[in-house]
Every structure is written in C-alpha cells, then in structure tokens.
Amino acid sequence: MESQSKRQQIHEENSLISSKTIYKGSLITVRNDKVKGLGDAIHDYDIIEHPGAVVMVPVDSNGYLHLVKQYRRASKKILLELPAGTLEKNEEPIYCAQRELQEEIGFKAKKITPLGGFYTAPGFCDEYLYLFLAEELEESSLDGDDSEMIDCVTLTLNEALNLIEEGEIVDAKTICGIYRYLRIKDTCK
C-alpha cells in the first residue's frame, strides 16, 4: 500500500495546473504553482527559489570555532552565525565554501570535510545548504562583498553550546552545524 506522502507526491506531480514566475530578484525568484487537489479544490503554493548555499564549521588548531556577527535586515537584529554564503552560478559547493571562508573570516582550510546538508525552510523555499567542517585553517584573505560589515568571533565548543542553549545563537544553520560538530567530536572520543 502506498503511503499518504507518496500518494501526495504522485498526485501533485500529475495535477499541476500552472506554474508562474511572479518575481525575479537578484537573489531569489518567487514562483506560484496551482495544483488540483482532491474533489474541486485548487491549492495555491508560493515557492521561493534560491540558488543554494554553503555553511562551514571552521575549527582552528586550538579547537576554537570561528563565527561571524552581522546585522541582518530580515531579522532586524545582529546575529551570531557560522560563516556561510550563496552559491554562484555553476559553482561547486566546496569551492564556494573556501571562497566564503576567505571572504568572511580571512582563512582557508587545508582540510575540508563535507557533512551533508539540509533544507532551511522546505515548506515554502527550495534553499539547500551544504555543510562543511573546515580544519587546518591558514590565513588567506579575499575581499568580501562591500555590503557586508562583519565581526569575527572565536568561541570554544562549550561556549558555542551555551550560547545556543541560552538563546543567544538563534540561527538554524549555525545550530545544526555546531551540534553536528559536537557529535563528531563525541564519536571520536
């Protein structure tokens, strides 16, 4: 017997009435899909299309994590986050990761390990974030985007965990990345 979710997938893929681009910005595109539901219902989905991005857990030889602090217009707050950035057209995630490390924290990683990734908001947005562990850091600056004014912050893993659990780190990708690193450390003990 097919599962409900599988039936939903088959149904939706066969019942698309229209798919229209509503808005094309420099980063995101908004698409509206209309899908015939059960009976006479028509379901309306607004989907944000995003090029995808990378997020890195940079750990130096002393075990410090390197984070960035920046003002975010969307949240209207200064947030403490792992370094991250958007994929350029046809850019391999691992190259994007090295580029963003150099732009945001002024290091490149001699050792970089892919740790899978995740969708940030799959209810309405297709953004997929590739997660990397970045180790054996060496100084290497690239000029960042001049619209970014970023502070670098170094933390021990325990300090970072406390900041999550006290509600000072409130960015989902950063929480995912730091906990994943904790698990890797714990498993290696």
Next chain:
Amino acid sequence: MESQSKRQQIHEENSLISSKTIYKGSLITVRNDKVKGLGDAIHDYDIIEHPGAVVMVPVDSNGYLHLVKQYRRASKKILLELPAGTLEKNEEPIYCAQRELQEEIGFKAKKITPLGGFYTAPGFCDEYLYLFLAEELEESSLDGDDSEMIDCVTLTLNEALNLIEEGEIVDAKTICGIYRYLRIKDTCK
C-alpha cells in the same frame, strides 16, 4: 569602539531609501528594501516576510519521537520532519503547537516546554520558529488541512540521530530540534 556589525545596523537603519511590497501571497509577502551604502552604492535587499511558525519534539512515554513524512513541493521530495506549522494571526505559539500536534500526529501534550527558537534563513527571510518539547502525549485528533497528506513515523532518539547523520533527515528545524532534545537528555543523566 563600535563593532562593524553595530555600525552596519546603525547605518542601514538610517539609510533606508525605500521599502516596497512587491508581492503579497496567502502565506508570504515579498518586500524590497533599498539602502544607501558607503559612497554612492545602493544596496538592494529582497526580504521574505513570514508569519512565523512552531516546531515540536513530541516524545511519548516509551521514549519514541513522533515525526511526519510529507511531500514538499519546494524540495520536490518526501521529507521526514518534526511536526510543525505556521502561526495563525495573533495566535500564541504554545496554542499553535498544541493545535499542530493534534492536526499532524493526533496527540496533544499534557506537558509542553518552550525551548527558545531560531530564524530559518535570516539572510533573506524573517521566519522565526518557536521550538517546544512535547511530552505526556494523549490521543486527541483535530482535522488537519486537507491539502496535507501526512504519514506519521515513530523513531527512537538513536534512530533519529542516525537518520540525520546518514543524510536521511535533511530539514534544518528537525535537525535543530532532535539535537536539542539529545542535549536535554544528556544533561539530565
């Protein structure tokens, strides 16, 4: 001395040239902000406005976590996620959490503990997710949104952790919620 990020915040709040609604959908609104940068630069930000949402870690008396499996149009995949849902207008997050638990997994929680929350994609979207631990579950169904065809899945904590680390769970809020629950369990040992 002011930090870079603080200077960015003051600068951006004082240098807004225009803020326009580009599109108003049933769930999301797209806003375009133009901000005067340093020198003559004008920066352009597309911001997705979202009503906010809740995500729950439901744990039954046998220690099983209750997740949902559903087809997501944005990712074009069936995803395994913690139950979650969007805040209705003026709805308190804790009421939304109880409503969504009943709609999505057919339980309400006699004990519900707020665990803070997080922004899903603060680079371009203001969605804030409130996280709850839901315990002492008792059966109580509410009819869900009929566009949702959802399968319920129960997992031990270890099974859920393995699915994250094997790349089978790829939803950021679900990863945040499961790891946070692991930390609470570990701390209570």
